[in-house]
Amino acid sequence: MFTTLKNVRRALFAPQLSARAFAASAAAAVDDKKLPLAGIKVLDLTRVLAGPYCTQILGDLGSEIIKVEHPTRGDDTRSWGPPYAPYTDDRAGVGESAYYLSVNRNKKSIGISFKDPKGVHIIRKLASQADVLVENYLPGSLKKYDLDFASLSKLNPRLIYASITGYGQTGPYSDRAGYDVMVEAEMGLMHITGERNGPPVKVGCAVTDLTTGMYTALSILAALLARVNTGVGQHLDVALSDCQVATLSNMAESVLISGKRDTGRWGTAHPSVVPxxxxxTANGxxxxxxxxxxxxxxxxxxxxxxxxxxxxxxxxxxxxxxxxxxxxxxxxxxxxxxxxxxxxxxxxxxxxxxxxVNDLLDTVTHPHVLARNMIKDIDHPSCGPMKLINTPVKYSYSTPGIRTPPPTLGQHTDEILGGVLGLGDEEIKTLRDEGVVG
CATH class of the missing domain: 3.30.1540.10 (formyl-coa transferase, domain 3)
Known part of the structure; x- marks a missing residue:
């Protein structure tokens, strides 16, 4: 017998008893019925691009995202500037980097130190209440903290645990760190990108990271649906290298069919269609x-x-x-x-x-881009008014989008520790004084 849509939704969003304390959304006025993932709770242990891009997609769709960051440094990309959006309040520092701002909206930030067992305990408590955990540490790195899938699934059998790495949890390269550009090189994309007689070049944006983030988000949605039937979560092993090979698509398939090496770089041209x-032109x-x-x-x-x-x-x-x-x-x-x-x-x-062929300033001010509502004006709590790239897909009923701006480091630490875990003000102050949280 097919599960009814109502039962699917009930099973997807059925809160565990320990999950009821999760912090309420800052945008309570938003109609949850119009957010496809409303009620799904995501613990985000990622940094840089692929992981944060994945969780931002989930956040745009309505999930509650708790972003765990180093209590003093935060996400690596907080320092990846210029440019920075300067602070307009009395906060110290140069501002929020454009890189960080691009992939961290609709999230709440808590600063936690892994070095202190108390910090690990906090993360385990948050994981016990989550539907999804996303991390992008090297394989095995989180096991020593009992934050690996095997450990956390004992606490929370319904947990969907997504691991994003350069080369996956298995295979001869699994211990190798893999940033986007290295994977572009190793997995063929760089070899087919560039001018015909020029050297290989990387794609202008970190496309391998971005497609990996999208694949991870899609896999998480599939795992949530699978949980309706099984009642349990699962581990998702997502590798930049696998996603890059997959997105070579027809180019790689041509090599598989012909058994010959690819024809190299073609610039903006096509190997088999002319012109x-x-x-x-005279000016571009x-x-x-x-x-x-x-x-x-x-x-x-x-x-x-x-x-x-x-x-x-x-x-x-x-x-x-x-x-x-x-x-x-x-x-x-x-x-x-x-x-x-x-x-x-x-x-x-x-x-x-x-x-x-437009440059990026022409792109973000393009009349079609603006007509499609792809640029959104938001008000940042420490930087004031700014523009963000909006979520791309338009729905006939649902209204995913930007509800809250990218958080400042540790902006929601007190809210999460108090509202989610029920800690008192003095306990939170002690944890902060000890450097456990920030």
């Missing part, structure tokens, strides 16, 4: 996609060269691929004669895929 790349770059003969004909007409569409050297995609060097050279000899804006006007409404 499909950026061309220089303009990208076109002549992905089939019809689109190529439109391009030729816009360039003022309709005869190219019937030239036997270019009349089919295979012919254009064979004569790539000639055709692309001729196209760019024309595109540099006009500005990007002039080319945009020429091809507007013609049905040809095209785009201006």
């Amino acid at each position: 499909y790349r950026a061309f220089k 770059d303009f990208l076109v996609g002549g992905g089939n003969d019809r689109l190529f004909t439109i391009l030729c007409q816009g360039l003022g060269k309709p005869e190219w569409a019937t030239d036997e050297r270019f009349s089919s995609n295979s012919a254009r691929v064979a004569n790539r060097d000639i055709l692309e050279k001729w196209i760019e000899e024309l595109t540099v004669q006009k500005t990007t804006e002039e080319w945009l006007h020429i091809f507007d409404g013609k049905g040809l895929p095209y785009a201006k």
